[in-house]
Amino acid sequence: MFHLITGGSGSGKSAFAESCILDFQGKNRIYIATMFPFDEESHVRIQRHRKMRKEKSFSTIECYTGIVKLEISPDADILLECMSNLTANEMYQENGAKDQCVPQILAGIDHLITQARNLVVVTNEVFSDGRHYEEETEKYLYNLGRINCEMSKMADRVTEVVYGIPVRLK
Amino acid sequence: MILVIGGAYQGKRAYASEKYDIEEKDWTDGENCTEDDILCSRAVYNFHIYIRRQAESGIDMTKLAEKIKKKNPKLIIVTDEVGYGIVPMEAMERTWREACGRVCTVLASYADEVIRISMGIGQKIK
Numbered sequence: 001m002f003h004l005i006t007g008g009s010g011s012g013k014s015a016f017a018e019s020c021i022l023d024f025q026g027k028n029r030i031y032i033a034t035m036f037p038f039d040e041e042s043h044v045r046i047q048r049h050r051k052m053r054k055e056k057s058f059s060t061i062e063c064y065t066g067i068v069k070l071e072i073s074p075d076a077d078i079l080l081e082c083m084s085n086l087t088a089n090e091m092y093q094e095n096g097a098k099d100q101c102v103p104q105i106l107a108g109i110d111h112l113i114t115q116a117r118n119l120v121v122v123t124n125e126v127f128s129d130g131r132h133y134e135e136e137t138e139k140y141l142y143n144l145g146r147i148n149c150e151m152s153k154m155a156d157r158v159t160e161v162v163y164g165i166p167v168r169l170k
Numbered sequence: 171m172i173l174v175i176g177g178a179y180q181g182k183r184a185y186a187s188e189k190y191d192i193e194e195k196d197w198t199d200g201e202n203c204t205e206d207d208i209l210c211s212r213a214v215y216n217f218h219i220y221i222r223r224q225a226e227s228g229i230d231m232t233k234l235a236e237k238i239k240k241k242n243p244k245l246i247i248v249t250d251e252v253g254y255g256i257v258p259m260e261a262m263e264r265t266w267r268e269a270c271g272r273v274c275t276v277l278a279s280y281a282d283e284v285i286r287i288s289m290g291i292g293q294k295i296k
Contacts, residue, residue: 008253010271041264128177129255137256162251162286163175163271163278165296 003120007161016161026077031058034086064089067108072115083123087144174248176287183215209241217249225266235276
């Protein structure tokens, strides 16, 4: 089962995604962390998420690019967080997929669906502030938008979390 | 407690006024009110601006939702959803968005009803 979860900033996506993984009642919970700790604020955010997961016995894999290469055991329930970071990493990091970022990431998602028992992916609604950005940022929005659309086609279930309330979209 | 949320200019306050029979004098404006105003009024709008003012003054808001629940549990809150864009470059902008999300998530957990408005149409999500 592939469950795609989206929502705005501070909407409670992570807490909801973790509860979804717990509902699978599996024995092997894996958290794929994609946030590259580049400054103090990201460290704080990472610590906050670590604390949330501590009691829930997740093992963590830090993976900033190339999820397609991960080897996953078939009994794993995977939580990948978050697609907005992974997309930025693939676009901007030295060993990222650059122009191939969209097909690479989608191949990676397909790979995880095939390998794992269940997959939950957290992505991010960053498309509705009515602003127009510089070319690079627009390209990022375009790529993440495409990835989200393709993932929602692949997903068995899609949920938007609004202030902690799950609103089912598919 | 009731939360009425949605994007800017979607008719949230008009919807709430009509549905919950709120008169103009009953509304508190988050743009210029105090915490006490919020804690003793029937309805507040521009709640996201109130959060912004607090964030700008460096006021901690972790207890705000709880305080509202305790002192004004019937409050009707109208707020813009502001967390749906690219993460802003300015730290203050990030703090504000994040605080809006966190405070409203706790308020939503206390609320009897959460209505999301788009183009004047309300969708009850809780």
